[in-house]
Amino acid sequence: MPTSPAWPEHAIFWHVYPLGFTGAPVSGEEAKAANAPGAMPYPRLRHLTRWLDHLVELGCNGLLLGPVFASAGHGYDTLDHRRIDPRLGTEEDFAALVGGCRARGVRLVLDGVFNHLSAEHPVVQRAMEAGPDSEAGRWIRWVDGYPRWFEGHSTLVELDLAHPPVRDAVAGVMTHWLEQGADGWRLDAAYAPGAEVWRPVIDRVRAAHPEAWVVGEVIHGDYPAFVAGSGVDSVTQYELWKAIWSALVDTNLYELDHGLGRHDDFLETFLPQTFVGNHDVTRIASRVGEDGAVLALAVLMSVGGVPSVYYGDEEGYTGVKEDRAGGDDAVRPRFPQDPGELAPWGQQVHRAHVDLIGLRRRHPWLVRARTKTVSLANEHLVYRSVGADGQWLEVELDLREGAHRAQVRDAEGQRLWAWG
Incomplete structure (x- = not known):
């Protein structure tokens, strides 16, 4: 039976949404013009390549990259999975990014948007012209004779991943970009079609690339059952994300204890x-404030799993997601030309990220550590993260008196890190 690759056990990712990071237009006439026939590609991926040293300086060794393939707007409305989005550049620009990652020992994981396509995608257009009972029509999902929209978005049409030619096409795309230098895939909206439809795709990809790491976006439900049924290596741990910020907002560390x-x-x-x-x-800084964001990071870096830091969080960036057109823009901002242009007010949070990521690097067994509660109250929690060989670190979170304090101690009681 295929097994997961070993390298993710040592991976800490910097997560980047490239269209926003590089300042590419994601809506309106400018975005439409970028995809017009004859439009010149704009090499914005080179902007991201210049930030790889920042990733390494943080202590990360992985780049979890949002959509880079040709799309109609925000990247999750794909037009062509085999072409780099002209707003980001060309395959040569992608190759330069891969080369920059390789030179620094950085693993690259791509965002695979395979559950749905832009309504303008040729596959969707052919299906709509031919109808649901045609061979072309069987590539997409239908409801009452109409193409099925993804979560109510009329610009996004769901592929039928249970249809063998669709599975073959998706596996072919995944294999192609692994051959171009990617190390793995995040499967966007993996939850939507169900676990079982992914198994033939994952098995085929893994047969060709056994070292590829595949993580599915799953928000709710039975995570272990999804992993077992689909064949992915991992899923996005939204339960822990929710427990961390909600416990800090409500001053209820019992919720975090339950989540752990x-x-x-x-x-x-x-x-x-x-x-x-x-x-x-x-x-996270908009939900719980700067101090709370550092405490959240302390939890993230001291418990098991494969962690990622979303770009800008290491500088204390704020931004609120809103349920409206353009409501994601605030959490997907442009980054400066180079790290020297970052605002000085993010230095403390940046230092905390370097320290906590460094702490995790010095204790690699934390990737599979289990937690044991030592002391628990609404405003105060002490837990131990314990490795398979009995080694442990002790983490204290203190919200008493309205403060946000934290510290990490080793088994000898020596303080390794503190905040507040």
Whole structure:
């Protein structure tokens, strides 16, 4: 039976939404013009390549990259999975990014948007012209004779991943970009079609690339069952994300304690992909403040899983996601030309990221650590993260008196890190 690759056990990712990061237009006439026939590609991926040293300086060794393929707007409305989005450049610009990652020992994981396509995609257009009972029509999902929209978005049409030619096409795209230098895939909206439809795709990809790491975006439900049924290596650990920020907002560390218990259960069968921020959610600093964001990071870096840091969180960026057109823009901002242009007010949070990521690097066994509660109250929690060989670190979170304090101690009681 295929097994997961070993390298993610040592991976800490910097997560970047490239269209926003590079300042590419994601809507309106400018975005439409970029995809017009004859339009010149704009090499914005080179902008991201210049930031790889920042990733390494943080202590990360992985780049979790949002959509880079030709799309109609925000990247999740794909037009061509085999072409780099002209707003980001060309295959040569992508190759330069891959080369920059390789030179620094950085693993590259791509965002695979395979559950749905732009309504303008040729596959969708052919299906709509031919109808649901045609061969072309069987490539997409239908409801009452109409193309099925993804979560009510009329610009996004769902592929039928249960149809063998669709599965073959998706596996072919995944294999193609792995051959171009990618190390793995995040499967966007993996939850939508169900676990079982992914199994033939994952098995085929893994047969060709056994070292590829595949993580599915799953928000709710039975995570271990999804991993077992689909064949993916990991899923996005939204339960822990919610427990961390909600416990801090409500000053209810019992919720975090419960979340850590659930997290331990997941670790029995797979390594979850953990985070406190991503391209789809309100910034952690906007939810819990700067001090709270550092405490959230302390939890992230001291418990099991494969962690990622969303770009800008390491500088204390704020941004609120809103349920409206353009409502993601605030959490997907443009980054400066180079790290020297970052605002000085982010230095303390940046330092905390370097320190906590460094702490995790010095204790690599944390990737599979389990937590044991030592002391618990609404405003105060002490837990131990314990490795398979009995080594442990002790983490204290203190919200008493309205403060946000934290520290990490080793087994000898020596303080390794503190905040507040």
